[in-house]
Amino acid sequence: MKKLIARTESISKNSSNEHILEVKDISVSFGGVQPVRGVSFGLTENSFTSIIGPNGAGKTSLFNLISGINKVDAGEIIFRGEALQDIHIHKIAQKGLVRTFQGAKVIRRLTVAENLMMAVQGNPGDNLRGFLNPRARSSFESKSREEAMRRLEQVGLTKFADEFAGILSGGQRKLLDLSRALMTKPSLLLLDEPFAGVNPTLVEKLLNVLEELRKDQEMTFLLIEHDLETVMRISDRVIVMAEGKIIADGLPNSIYESEVVIDAYLGSRRRGAK
Numbered sequence: 182m183k184k185l186i187a188r189t190e191s192i193s194k195n196s197s198n199e200h201i202l203e204v205k206d207i208s209v210s211f212g213g214v215q216p217v218r219g220v221s222f223g224l225t226e227n228s229f230t231s232i233i234g235p236n237g238a239g240k241t242s243l244f245n246l247i248s249g250i251n252k253v254d255a256g257e258i259i260f261r262g263e264a265l266q267d268i269h270i271h272k273i274a275q276k277g278l279v280r281t282f283q284g285a286k287v288i289r290r291l292t293v294a295e296n297l298m299m300a301v302q303g304n305p306g307d308n309l310r311g312f313l314n315p316r317a318r319s320s321f322e323s324k325s326r327e328e329a330m331r332r333l334e335q336v337g338l339t340k341f342a343d344e345f346a347g348i349l350s351g352g353q354r355k356l357l358d359l360s361r362a363l364m365t366k367p368s369l370l371l372l373d374e375p376f377a378g379v380n381p382t383l384v385e386k387l388l389n390v391l392e393e394l395r396k397d398q399e400m401t402f403l404l405i406e407h408d409l410e411t412v413m414r415i416s417d418r419v420i421v422m423a424e425g426k427i428i429a430d431g432l433p434n435s436i437y438e439s440e441v442v443i444d445a446y447l448g449s450r451r452r453g454a455k
């Protein structure tokens with residue numbers, strides 16, 4: 182396994198204080214399974230990095246560690262200079278590190294707009310003083326409704342604003358999940374296969390939204406994605422995982438041409454495609 186490690190083009194040489202996220206030698210195991218084994222990388226602010234790798238490589242497990250759903254057994258996760266290992270998951274999101282899920286999480290019995298409004302922090306209804314101050318509450322609600330409507334317009338879901346989210350198709354739920362993640366204007370967004378199971382028209386829509394967001398230069402993206410064409414189009418760096426480890430890390434083209442990657446992952450896909 183060791184000989185598989187290939188830093189095809191090291192583009193993560195910046196010192197750690199230039200990195201919005203620094204993952205240092207993290208591992209986790211559940212019973213006899215160790216889905217993440219000594220993973221390290223840093224993300225430069227405003228970059229777009231994709232993670233590829235076969236099923237079961239540990240990609241989602243890695244996201245679970247970074248976003249605080251699971252805690253690391255070893256290693257460190259530093260976000261904006263602060264260690265995250267011991268911080269509660271909700272606090273992590275409040276700090277600007279937000280993720281989406283492989284199976285988009287929407288609350289079916291709330292309306293589409295309400296699903297988005299739920300994501301906003303600091304709801305005055307959350308604490309007693311705010312609860313007793315209806316004016317603060319209604320002003321907050323109208324602001325978050327406005328933001329929700331802006332987000333829905335961005336992904337073309339405006340006409341569903343007041344429908345129950347349960348009526349949305351799988352693809353539309355992914356759009357809603359992305360909008361939910363954007364409601365709090367995160368500085369680092371982790372996207373777990375946002376395009377899987379989404380029809381090509383909606384994929385194009387999602388990609389356009391992501392490309393627009395990139396232009397704003399205010400967010401850093403980490404994307405797990407299977408489709409290489411999509412990865413090549415949108416990423417400025419690609420990390421390849423297999424068996425819980427990073428086996429290659431570099432510019433998209435260098436990854437695409439790397440022998441190590443072709444052997445470990447792409448080979449079967451390319452052969453399959455021909």
Ligand SMILES: Nc1ncnc2c1ncn2[C@@H]1O[C@H](COP(=O)(O)OP(=O)(O)O)[C@@H](O)[C@H]1O
Nearest residue numbers: 211214216234235236237238239240241242243
């Ligand atoms: N909470 C858990 N308990 C037990 N096994 C887990 C857990 N989370 C992940 N795994 C195992 O870790 C491996 C990697 O899974 P995953 O991270 O979902 O891979 P990927 O997202 O790359 O397809 C799989 O074998 C999976 O069954």
Ligand SMILES: [Mg+2]
Nearest residue numbers: 240241242283
């Ligand atoms: Mg996964």
